[in-house]
Amino acid sequence: MSAVVHLAGPGRPRPDLKELLGRVAKGDRDAFSGVYDVVSGPVLGLVRRVLRDPAQSEEVAQEVLLEVWRKAAQYQPERGEVMAWVLTIAHRRAVDRVRAAQAASDREKRIAAASHTPAFDEVCEQVEGRLEREQVRRCLKSLTELQRESLTMAYFRGLTYPQVAELLGVPLGTVKTRMRDGLIRMRDCLGVGA
Known part of the structure; x- marks a missing residue:
C-alpha cells in the first residue's frame, strides 16, 4: 500500500x-x-x-x-x-x-573590549548606571510582593497587563491598581518629580 x-x-x-x-x-x-x-x-x-x-x-x-x-x-x-x-x-x-x-x-x-580603553566619561556613565540600578533594586524591595511581581512581569519581562492578569489569575483591574500603586511608590522612592 x-x-x-x-x-x-x-x-x-x-x-x-x-x-x-x-x-x-x-x-x-x-x-x-x-x-x-x-x-x-x-x-x-x-x-x-x-x-x-x-x-x-x-x-x-x-x-x-x-x-x-x-x-x-x-x-x-x-x-x-x-x-x-x-x-x-x-x-x-x-x-x-x-x-x-x-x-x-x-x-x-x-575583541572590541580588549582593544579599547574606555574614556573617563564612559567610566563615569558605567558607575552612574550601576548606582541607578542599585537604587531601582532597593526601591523594588520596598514594594509589596504583589506590586513587585506585577511590575517585574510588565516592565522586565515585557508582558501586557492582560497577560500579567492571566498569569497571576487575578482580574485586569486588580493588576492595573497594583501597577499604579507600585509605580507611585517607585517614583517616590527614586525621588522623581510628580
Whole structure:
C-alpha cells in the first residue's frame, strides 16, 4: 500500500508520514515531496519563533528539511511521531543558530573590549548606571510582593497587563491598581518629580 502524497483537505485523505518517511529513507523523492508538503509550514513557524529573523528562519528551515532527507533512515517510529521528530530537529537547529550568533557576538565584544580603553566619561556613565540600578533594586524591595511581581512581569519581562492578569489569575483591574500603586511608590522612592 503506497502513501498518499496530497495534503489533507476536504475529501482528501491525510498522508501517512511514517510510511512516507520510510520511503524517503530509501531515496524516494516523491515521498519526500509529500513529507515536505506536510512539515515545511510547521518547521518554518517553529524556527521563526526561535530566531525572529525571516531570512535566517528560511535558511534554517531549508537546513532542517535537508537533514530530514539525509537522516530519514535514522527515524525510529517507536520513539514518537514523525512530526515530533522533525520539529525536534528544527528546534535544535534553530537553537544552534542562536547560540552560534551569540558566541560570535560575544567574541566580537571581547575583541572590541580588549582593544579599547574606555574614556573617563564612559567610566563615569558605567558607575552612574550601576548606582541607578542599585537604587531601582532597593526601591523594588520596598514594594509589596504583589506590586513587585506585577511590575517585574510588565516592565522586565515585557508582558501586557492582560497577560500579567492571566498569569497571576487575578482580574485586569486588580493588576492595573497594583501597577499604579507600585509605580507611585517607585517614583517616590527614586525621588522623581510628580
